Amino acid sequence: MRVQKISPANTEAPSVEPVDLSLMDGLIKSYRGKKGNLIPLLQGTQEIYGFLPREAILKLCSETGHDLSELYGVATFYAQFRLSPTGKHLIKMCHGTACHVLQVSEVTEGILDYLEIQEGQTTPDRLFTFETVACLGCCSLAPVMMIGDEAHGKLSPQNALKIVKDIRRNEISLLTSPTI
Amino acid sequence: MSKTVITVGLGSCGIAAGAAKTYSQLELIKKADNLDFELKKTSCVGMCFREPLVEISDETGTWLYGPVDVARADEIVEKHIKNFSPVQEYLVLSDSVSTADRSFLEGQVKIALRNCGKIDPESIDEYEAQGGYDALRKIVSESLSPQEVVSMVSASGLRGRGGGGFPTGQKWNFARHSQASQKFVICNADEGDPGAFMDRSILEGDPHAVIEGMIICGYAIGASQGYIYCRAEYPLAIKRLAIALSQARQRGYLGKDPMGMDGFFFDITIKEGAGAFVCGEETALIASIEGQRGMPRRRPPFPAHSGLWKSPTIINNVETLVNIPQIVLNGPEQFASLGTDNSKGTKVFAITGKIRNGGLVEVPMGISIRDIVFKLGGGMSGNKNFKAVQLGGPSGGCIPEYLANTKVDFDSVNATGAIMGSGGMVVMDESTCVVDIARFFLDFTQKESCGKCTFCRIGTKRMLEILTRLTEGEGCEGDLEKLEELAIHIKDGSLCGLGQTAPNPVLTTLKYFRSEYEAHIHHKKCPALLCKKLLTYTIHQEKCTGCTACFKGCPADAIISTKRQPHSIIEEKCIKCGICFTKCKFQAILIS
Helix, strand or coil: CCCCCCCHHHHHCCCCCCCCHHHHHHHHHHHCCCCCCHHHHHHHHHHHHCCCCHHHHHHHHHHHCCCHHHHHHHHCCCCCCCCCCCCCEEEEEECCHHHHHCCHHHHHHHHHHHHCCCCCCECCCCCEEEEEECCCCCHHHCCCEEECCEEECCCCHHHHHHHHHHHHHHHHHHHHCCCC | CCCCEEEEECCHHHHHCCHHHHHHHHHHHHHHCCCCCEEEEECCCCCHHHCCCEEEEECCEEEEECCCCHHHHHHHHHHHHHHCCCCHHHEEEECCCCCHHHHHCCCCCCCCCCCCCCCCCCCHHHHHHCCCCHHHHHHHHCCCCHHHHHHHHHHHCCECCCCCCCEHHHHHHHHHHCCCCCCEEEEEECCCCCCCCHHHHHHHHCHHHHHHHHHHHHHHHCCCEEEEEECCCCHHHHHHHHHHHHHHHHCCCCEECHHHCCCCEEEEEEEECCCCHHHHCHHHHHHHHCCCCCCCCCCCCCCCCCCHHHCCEEEEEHHHHHHHHHHHHHCHHHHHCCECCCCECEEEEEEEECECCCEEEEEECCCEHHHHHHHHCCCECCCCCEEEEEECHHHCEEEEHHHCCCECCHHHHHHHCCCCCCCEEEEEECCCCHHHHHHHHHHHHHHHCCCCCHHHHHHHHHHHHHHHHHHCCCCCCCHHHHHHHHHHHHHHCCCCHHHHHCCHHHHHHHHHCHHHHHHHHHCCCCCCCCCHHHCCEEECCCCCCCCCHHHHHCCCCCEECCCCCCCEECCCCCCCCCHHHHHCCCCCEEEC
16 A cells, blocks of 8 residues: 555654755745645655655644645655655666566565665665665666666666675775875 | 768667767767767657667668667767768668668557657757647637537547547547636646556657647647646656746747637646656546645546546546647548547557567557567567567556457457556566466555555455465465455445556456466466476486586575585475576576
């Protein structure tokens, strides 16, 4: 079912990092009083922070007149909205029909095993978040995944793993290389 | 001498295949070597199996190359541009040389896709050069009344391309005769069927045609505001639509009195969907634009009478709308001359799966599935036999090989138990397990069910549980009957199309491949050798050289190994991971 339960951790604990709520002022102003503004407001908020921080939803509630239940109701219904931050690299693995027929599940298994996380989770080093999506619409390149804005097609368990490993290696070398 | 033009196909699929890199490389060479050619962008021409595609047009004609990566781009420029010698090796199509890929285009009639892969979608001039906005001009110059436009659409026999197949003209007529001060036109671009991407391709490749179709609809029904409800997963489509909208406003096609159509005001806003398959259903889509959860409501009243904010609303699919300008411009008779008695015109299909030439094809209604798969699609991609196609995505069904002569029109497809849907056609071969496919679709619909209707919410979950059990070797007597019973109740007890059609993949596979289900239950075997838990791994004693590669790879200590002696597998310990199969270089691991 589309509607997801939210864990208490999401609604009670404040965000780990402080949230600069003033970033939302322009957004709220541009949609104030407009019919059907709830989803664009949430989309805009997520664009700013990368997810929907609790504080931001509370601000939307107090400044736009939408009920908190309404805001959370919509935020938990649509796949696009996240209530917690993602890792630096968001892996969207396509599980559309064409990808499924070409055995994407083996590719997924391989990457999840390597990252030691489950679907929808973020690695402890906050480098990767792994999600499966219904269809990216480039079926003739199946199996396909998007990492950030880049699509990678014709995946096999081996070449997909290599792409992910290369990203991690680059990130580690960035961290360890001396700054000039 | 005409100037040489190089055009790169930059649709999402092309970009995913690396077309952007190819484009930058061509830009680089052009600058570095100071070459005299014009570099242009276009969108997807539908030949996804050869992406990235690069077309060179010079005085010798047009030459389409693919797949062109950066290295090949260098080579092609070197040989074709600098030395006037076409590179046969990567040639997909040309005017003068016959190629194997030509068969992909034979039999295609392009109305909806007429500009895709041909024009630069970000240029209104190129759209106009192809007769763009001429349909609007015709309405003005011939003073066609709104009722005349509706009648033209009715006479064309156009039926909704989003899945339902409702006659478009009739729908418009309802909205036209609804009395209200405000009416809306919505373009449904929430293409959610996993395996269909024609709408994305049209939006990316020919956004002005969608806009023109919407303006005509607005004029015909008396609406002043249009919305394009597009999936957020299609960022490129949204970007190109936004560009096209601002160009159309500048040229006066949108806004007050477009083209001097006195007293008519029409503008269009893009609404980004937030990710919910059910929002493809019209009442759920309306709820979503209104800013609520995308849950469907009971019909009637139909949106044509009471839709967005209770105003009469027409919701048409992308492919439906792009046909409109052509119907108005060329007359309904031309459109109606294509297709079958009850299904006029053409239909775009996205062919994917185990097919050699995967991509988008537009064919007249009434062509057979076999022709699409074998003539246009070039047959299977591997060496296995054709088994079935899944038509209509999660709402559709499996059509087996022996019914492949079925014509693709609304009635013939419905008679098989599948539906035309939006035109996603996933081709399967013998290594595709239909039980697994049915489970896949149920998994999808179960996750996407909005939860409003009990049968859809819980029934799909129970069906999924049974199907999962079957694929894991836990199937038991009576499971198939239970599936059928649940299917009937879900169809009856659901408000919207999602629930009413969710059982279709199961029902059609049960109808055509019942023995495969039975093999899973009674013999605990998967005939397609796909369901992992039902496989048995053994080692061929003669072929095994005792190299120990499988033994070293086995994570479950399930292989008995003596060096240089044939190995064997302890079945009880085997976890069926398949590692031994991939490690063995001597084809000595057998799967049954």
